[in-house]
Amino acid sequence: MTMLLENFIMSLQAIRANKMRSLLTMLGVIIGISSVITIVSIGDSMRNFMTDQYKDVGINRAMVYTRPLDGFYSDSDYFTVDDLDIVLEAMNGDLAYADLNGWSNGTIKRKSLDINVEMQEVAKHFESIANVKIIEGRMINDADINGRRPHIVLPEKTALEIFGTAKCTGKVIEMEVEGERRELTVVGVYRKEMSAASLMLLGNPTAYVPYSYIRNADNHMTFYLNVYFADDADKEAGYRRLTNVIARMKNRQPEEIRMHTVAEEMQQVDMVLGSLSLAVGAIAAISLLVGGIGIMNIMLVSVTERTREIGIRKALGAQPWDIKFQFLTESAIISAAGGIIGTTFGLATVLILGKVVDIAVVVNPGTVLLAVAFSAAVGIGFGFYPASKAANADPIEALRYE
Amino acid sequence: MSKAVIRLTDVSKTYDTGAIQVQALKHVDLVINEGEFVAIMGQSGSGKSTLMNILGCLDRPTSGKFYLGEDDVSVMDPKELATVRNKKIGFVFQSFNLIPRTTALKNVELPMIYARRPKTERRRQAEALLARVGLADRGDHLPNELSGGQKQRVAIARALVNQPQMLLADEPTGNLDTGSSLEIMELFTALNSEGVTVVVVTHEEEIAAYCGRVVRFKDGQLISDLLQEPVRPAAAAKGGDDR
Ligand SMILES: Nc1ncnc2c1ncn2[C@@H]1O[C@H](COP(=O)(O)OP(=O)(O)OP(=O)(O)O)[C@@H](O)[C@H]1O
Ligand SMILES: [Mg+2]
Numbered sequence: 001m002t003m004l005l006e007n008f009i010m011s012l013q014a015i016r017a018n019k020m021r022s023l024l025t026m027l028g029v030i031i032g033i034s035s036v037i038t039i040v041s042i043g044d045s046m047r048n049f050m051t052d053q054y055k056d057v058g059i060n061r062a063m064v065y066t067r068p069l070d071g072f073y074s075d076s077d078y079f080t081v082d083d084l085d086i087v088l089e090a091m092n093g094d095l096a097y098a099d100l101n102g103w104s105n106g107t108i109k110r111k112s113l114d115i116n117v118e119m120q121e122v123a124k125h126f127e128s129i130a131n132v133k134i135i136e137g138r139m140i141n142d143a144d145i146n147g148r149r150p151h152i153v154l155p156e157k158t159a160l161e162i163f164g165t166a167k168c169t170g171k172v173i174e175m176e177v178e179g180e181r182r183e184l185t186v187v188g189v190y191r192k193e194m195s196a197a198s199l200m201l202l203g204n205p206t207a208y209v210p211y212s213y214i215r216n217a218d219n220h221m222t223f224y225l226n227v228y229f230a231d232d233a234d235k236e237a238g239y240r241r242l243t244n245v246i247a248r249m250k251n252r253q254p255e256e257i258r259m260h261t262v263a264e265e266m267q268q269v270d271m272v273l274g275s276l277s278l279a280v281g282a283i284a285a286i287s288l289l290v291g292g293i294g295i296m297n298i299m300l301v302s303v304t305e306r307t308r309e310i311g312i313r314k315a316l317g318a319q320p321w322d323i324k325f326q327f328l329t330e331s332a333i334i335s336a337a338g339g340i341i342g343t344t345f346g347l348a349t350v351l352i353l354g355k356v357v358d359i360a361v362v363v364n365p366g367t368v369l370l371a372v373a374f375s376a377a378v379g380i381g382f383g384f385y386p387a388s389k390a391a392n393a394d395p396i397e398a399l400r401y402e
Numbered sequence: 403m404s405k406a407v408i409r410l411t412d413v414s415k416t417y418d419t420g421a422i423q424v425q426a427l428k429h430v431d432l433v434i435n436e437g438e439f440v441a442i443m444g445q446s447g448s449g450k451s452t453l454m455n456i457l458g459c460l461d462r463p464t465s466g467k468f469y470l471g472e473d474d475v476s477v478m479d480p481k482e483l484a485t486v487r488n489k490k491i492g493f494v495f496q497s498f499n500l501i502p503r504t505t506a507l508k509n510v511e512l513p514m515i516y517a518r519r520p521k522t523e524r525r526r527q528a529e530a531l532l533a534r535v536g537l538a539d540r541g542d543h544l545p546n547e548l549s550g551g552q553k554q555r556v557a558i559a560r561a562l563v564n565q566p567q568m569l570l571a572d573e574p575t576g577n578l579d580t581g582s583s584l585e586i587m588e589l590f591t592a593l594n595s596e597g598v599t600v601v602v603v604t605h606e607e608e609i610a611a612y613c614g615r616v617v618r619f620k621d622g623q624l625i626s627d628l629l630q631e632p633v634r635p636a637a638a639a640k641g642g643d644d645r
Contacts, residue, residue: 003515013503013504017503308499313501315460315499317488318484318516319516396461
């Protein structure tokens, strides 16, 4: 115990005696550790951010389409409004929502600049899956759909753009949609908090309109079925059942039905990001190795410089282990100090970066712990050879050294 | 007859420098008993330092036997040798060999640190020994803030701190003026009268005069071994008090 303390004091003294050199040696470890922490944390934050985006889009969501036979689509390959009800019924509660994946663009003519309104054509039960916060009025409901009512729900930003206020329920918007003039009554306004990064990735929030009003026809057809599974549905079984239901409906084999699920896509993106940050992190870890070699180098210099001192200590009765321990302590202190400074530096970089691009920062305590432990191990590992060299020096040779 | 602390039988030391082999000690037989005060003399290159390094367990003989008390030093491993150097031997060098950038007090404490003695006891013992060598007020000084004589006295305090049976000094006064030299010898005489065996290498007859026995070497061989009546400190001219 006292030996530990004495060694610690002696090592600090030696490090202080060579401030500049010790600092430069530490620099290798500082750069290594801070880059590992920065890179791994950026990777983790990115993954977390992407997962959040997918959750926002709807983790239960899937797109279904039939693969064309011989490269051609036949009429039966398209989905119609009637198909929606058939599918929902056949899935028996496992499917919370289905629509024909329709989107329209409305243009509000203004003297100066026209206002563009992107609209998602929603179907029955949209209310139940819409993941937004209504701040005025209400969401599009089944009565709007069934009644083909000219109703619209606006995102707050668009409401402000058009009316200068979010309190605009009951007001009528005149716009041109695919060449036709439409008049839509605002029934609700919703708010969605989005960071700059998610805005960039997902685009502006869209308005919602009943597909039945916009399309105004029962014979409307699309390629894709856009579905949301129920929260409590068994996803794997659900995918299989939906494939079978659609295959039966379209008189096709289940293999000919294609499905993209958000969950699957999320997993893939997560995996790609995960291995990417691992790979870059590993490259950064190499700089730690270089830092370790720097420590070894400087410890070798230190041992040579202090050969005479080692000889004196041995003459006074220092055990080989005492000498080894003294130099190991020194290299461990250098690398651990480098590790701590590097960690602080890395964390600060990550936090500042997170503030700048406005995404939530994820710092894995395991990563930090691992990085610091690794740096201490580097110090001890690379300090071992120089320390052993000192410990095994012949006392009389060491005393004669000039 | 008193107990032998050092027993050398047929000890030789050959330095192999590749091209030439230097026989620094040739078949030396020497017994030093407990409580003796011995001067080793001889011209430069006669093997005095070589002998002292062997006695101090810093170096090993090429051939021959060396017993320290009852123990055969030639069979000891580096750990045991370290323990012997720490506990049984105090070594004083011509060039002081204090650890640089380390206070006098800390230098004196060092052998006790390696002996794993508790801190408070270390501090007390180190201060007592610094006082003993007349440097009670120099504990906080760094080696480069001390005069040669003061450095050597710190080194002596350090050599004595673990209460060794014997003190080996290789030209301890070689770098000192006469005043400081005589002070050191008075200190050795006092220690010897307390029972510590002292072996001193010197070139100067007035230093050797303090000793009860003078052993002379020439070309690695022991050529004479004489007992004499030592000068008592009171009889010696006192050097300037530099405290
Ligand atoms: N490490 C060494 N390698 C080779 N030869 C050595 C070594 N050390 C001493 N010698 C030789 O051994 C002989 C004895 O040297 P030693 O140092 O014991 O002499 P000394 O009596 O102490 O001399 P001095 O009075 O000058 O200190 C000398 O010839 C010297 O050159
Ligand atoms: Mg000599």
